[in-house]
Amino acid sequence: xxxxxxxxxxxxxxxxxxxxxxxxxxxxxxxxxxxxxxxxxxxxxxxxxxxxxxxxxxxxxxxxxxxxxxxxxxxxxxxxxxxxxxxxxxxxxxxxxxxxxxxxxxxxxxxxxxxxxxxxxxxxxxxxxxxxxxxxxxxxxxxxxxxxxxxxxxxxxxxxxxxxxxxxxxxxxxxxxxxxxxxxxxxxxxx
Numbered sequence: 162x163x164x165x166x167x168x169x170x171x172x173x174x175x176x177x178x179x180x181x182x183x184x185x186x187x188x189x190x191x192x193x194x195x196x197x198x199x200x201x202x203x204x205x206x207x208x209x210x211x212x213x214x215x216x217x218x219x220x221x222x223x224x225x226x227x228x229x230x231x232x233x234x235x236x237x238x239x240x241x242x243x244x245x246x247x248x249x250x251x252x253x254x255x256x257x258x259x260x261x262x263x264x265x266x267x268x269x270x271x272x273x274x275x276x277x278x279x280x281x282x283x284x285x286x287x288x289x290x291x292x293x294x295x296x297x298x299x300x301x302x303x304x305x306x307x308x309x310x311x312x313x314x315x316x317x318x319x320x321x322x323x324x325x326x327x328x329x330x331x332x333x334x335x336x337x338x339x340x341x342x343x344x345x346x347x348x349x350x351x352x
Contacts, residue, residue, distance in 0.1 A: 237332075240327075240332065241325050241332050241333035244280060244285065244287060244325055244333075245322055245323065245325070245333070247273050247276055247277060248277070248287060248289070248323055250273055251270065251273050251274070251277070254266035254269065254270045254273075255270070284327055284328040285325065285326070285327050286325070286326040286327075286329075287323045287324070287325050287326075288323055288324040288325075288326070288335065289320045289323045290317040290320055290323075290324070290335060290337055291317055291318070291319060291320045291337075292316065292317065292318075293316070293317050294314055294315065294316055294317075295314075295315040295316055295317050295337075295339045300324070300331060300334055300335070301317075301324065301334065301335040301336070301337050302334050302335065302336045302337070303337055303338070303339050304321060304336050304337065304338055305338045305339070306338075306339050306340075306341050307338060307339070307340050307341065308340075308341050308342075308343045309340040309341065309342065309343065310342075310343050312340050312341065312342040312343075313342055314342060315339055315340065315341050315342070316339070316340045317337045317338070317339055317340075318338055318339065318340035319337065319338040320335060320336070320337050321336040321337065321338065322334075322335060322336040323335055
């Protein structure tokens with residue numbers, strides 16, 4: 162029995178030392194953030210999460226507290242991936258013709274829509290340029306140009322990854338495909 166108690170106290174000591182080395186703000190979901198149906202109030206949750214991430218970036222290294230920038234960068238790099246994942250899921254759930262959610266996805270789509278709305282209220286802006294005129298000089302990364310008979314001007318025909326901004330600062334560059342009008346010769350044929 163003596164060995165077991167001694168083993169536990171060593172483990173407890175190691176945990177205490179670990180906690181002292183990695184003093185980070187704590188991120189918790191409080192009871193008032195949970196709705197009656199068990200869903201978390203997205204806006205409050207996302208705002209608190211972003212505040213914690215921002216506070217981590219503002220903490221400076223000192224002799225007593227070390228924050229590994231590499232770990233923080235990994236966490237930050239997840240935000241655009243998560244937002245892009247929500248956006249892609251939404252794109253797959255809507256009708257191509259009406260833009261409305263398909264009947265079989267309507268309930269799930271509503272939750273994704275609330276999540277995106279919460280992100281917007283927290284200062285996140287997602288830009289899907291599909292269908293908009295292409296403007297050279299924008300920070301969008303053009304992956305391909307595609308000639309189209311049905312276009313009169315250069316137009317973004319597909320957004321592979323949307324641009325994402327947090328408080329007007331870009332955190333993800335858009336990746337797009339641009340449709341270009343087919344050039345016609347004097348006889349009306351394609352060049």
